[in-house]
Structure formats: C-alpha cells, structure tokens
Amino acid sequence: MKTNTGATLGAAFLMATSAIGPGFLTQTTVFTAELGASFGFVILLSVLLDLGAQVNIWRIVTASGMPAPQIAGRVLPGLGHVLTVLIVFGGLAFNIGNVAGAGLGLEVLTGLPPAWGAVFSGAIAAGLFASREAGRSMDVFSRMLGFLMILLTAWVAFAAHPPLGEVVHRTFLPEKIDAKAVLTIVGGTVGGYISFAGAHRLLAAGVSGKEHVATATRSAFTGIGVATLMRLLLFLAAFGVVAGGAVIDPANPPASMFRAAAGEAGYRFFGLVMWAAAVTSVVGCSFTSISFLTSSFSGLQKRSQWLIPFFILFSVTVFVLFGKPVKALVVAGAVNGLILPLALAAMLLATRRPELSTNYQPPFIWQFSGWVVVAIMSIMALLAMVQ
Secondary structure (H helix, E strand, O other): OHHHHHHHHHHHHHHHHHHOOHHHHHHHHHHHHHHHHHHHHHHHHHHHHHHHHHHHHHHHHHHHOOOHHHHHHHHOOOHHHHHHHHHHHHHHHHHHHHHHHHHHHHHHHHOOOHHHHHHHHHHHHHHHOOOOOHHHHHHHHHHHHHHHHHHHHHHHHHHHOOOHHHHHHHHHOOOOOOHHHHHHHHHHHHOOOHHHHHHHHHHHOOOOOHHHHHHHHHHHHHHHHHHHHHHHHHHHHHHHHHHOOOOOOOOOHHHHHHHHHHHHHHHHHHHHHHHHHHHHHHHHHHHHHHHHHHHHOHHHHHHHHHHHHHHHHHHHHHHHHHOOOHHHHHHHHHHHHHHHHHHHHHHHHHOOOHHHHOOOOOOHHHHHHHHHHHHHHHHHHHHHHHO
C-alpha cells in the first residue's frame, strides 16, 4: 500500500507539473487580462473537461496494464504508431520551449544568459534519469518543485489583493465566454503528452490491473487538483493586478504580473516559478514521449534509461543552436489539439473489447463524459485549424 501511495502521488505531480509549464503561466496571465473575473468560468469549464479526459484515460490504461500506444494499436492496427509520432513530435517541439523557459527563469534569478541556463537546467533534468532510482528521483523532484511553485504563487496572489467576491460571482455568471480560451486552457492541461504522463508513470511503478482502478482515479483527481490550484492562484494574482489598474506587459505577461503584485521580490519569485515550471515540464514531457516510443518499438525498451537524457539534451542543443523554432511550436500546438480526441476515442473504444481492457467497463457517467470531451475537443480543434 505504501508503494501505491507513493506512486499515486508521484504520478499526480508528474502530470500536474507537466501541465504547469511556461505556456501555462503565460496563457493564464494573458486570458485573465482579457477576460477579467470571467476567466474563472473558463477555469471551471476546463476542469470538467479535464476530468472527463484524464480520469477515463488513467482508469483504462491502468486496468489494461498496457501503455496507450499498445491499446490504440489493438483497437486499429497502426493507430498506436500514429499516436507515437504525434506525441514525440509535439513533445520535442514543446520541450524546446520548456528548456527556453528554464533558461529565462535562471536569467531572472542569476543573470545567467538563457542559453547557459538552458544547458544547466537540461543537465539537471537529464541527470535524474541516469540513476537506478530514476523513477523515485523524478517523483521527488516533481513534488518538491510543485509545492514550491504553489507556495510562491500563493504569496504573490495574497499580495495582489484580488476582489474575491467578483471572482466568485463571475465564475458562475460570466460577462463573456471565449471559446479560444477554453480550447487553449484545456489543451494546456490535458493536451498532447500530458494526458498520459501520470498513467504511464503508474504503469512504470507496477500499478496496473482492475484492482488499481481506484488508485488511478485518486491519482488523476489529485493531479488535476494540483494543476487547477496553481491555475487559480495565478488567476487571482493576475486579476488582483488588473483590477488594481496595473497594465500587463505583453512582452512578458507573467513576469510583469509578478512584479506589479509584489515588486522586485515578486519578480525574483517569477524567475524561480518559471524555472521550476519549465524544468519539471521537461522531465514530464521527456519521460512520457520516450514511454510512447519504447511502447511502440519494443527493441528500444532496454535503452529507455539513455533515450530520455538524449531527448532532453537534444532539445537543449536545438534551442542553443537555433533558438525557439516558432513554426514548429505553432504546428505542434495544432497537433496537440487533435491528439486528445483521437487518443481518448481509442481508449473508450478499447473498453468495448474485453480482451483489450481486462473486462473493464467504465461506469456510464465516465463513458458519457469521455465522449462529450471527444466531441467538444474535435469541434474546437477543427475550428482552430480552419482559423
């Protein structure tokens, strides 16, 4: 039971810190500046969609005891390989953005040039996977930095003095609703590799089978809860700044928000939060991307301990040599919007075939919520691609 508890918490924080990256910080600040207190409604709606996606995926993967690519490949031959290509491509593009964010965070904290900060951060992340206790190191690292981000952001939110009454009111009765904001926020919490990070971590820890479905459910709820708490704290901090009359700098929204809320100390806090958010996202993204690769190509399984550091260091090298490849990041963002409905549909279809899901049938409410997420995210992704 002790192992399961540790694995549950580790998987939850791996998923949450994977979601809380540089984009997470920027998107939350930008949409708060645009929507004001009504952004609370977007967060509420996104939580419901997140639950419909993540809980289904985690329960089905855990019950089957198989990683997502293998399940998808048995639903439709070749689908697992398609998902792997999409996940690895998207993961690599976003990892380059994550190491850039880590470099930016260290620049704020120490004055170190972003390229050197990225190299240093990449070395730390890669080093976690070089030991025999890589899984435990990853869990502890994610939990420690996850708690640190929450504490620092909570302090800044308190310093910003947001009008809480208006926040509660507009969370349930918004003045305006932005579909783009919903798509972006949901995609930033469960898009691409993030949906599978925690479920694959549970499998790696040996937590699988129908008897562990409840464990997977608790872990998914915990992960979404941690990510949502961080989102709420950022929202409160940003809304407090905006409501107080300060202007968010579009060149670096979260940095200007932290500084406006808590002065120079807040700005330094931003550097630490940005670094922690970026480097933990590097860890989660790399672990999950390589788990897809080794699941699809069994010959690579024995080399996974070295593939993950290579994936990280390759991302750092691309950033140092070429900077952030903007076009690749944009394309990866569009791809991520398609991954969730495709992958979630495959997981739900697998439960219709007993040999794929160990006779596991999700309760009707979870099946229904899963298909609702598939429909909504498919429509939103298509609209985004048309635009």
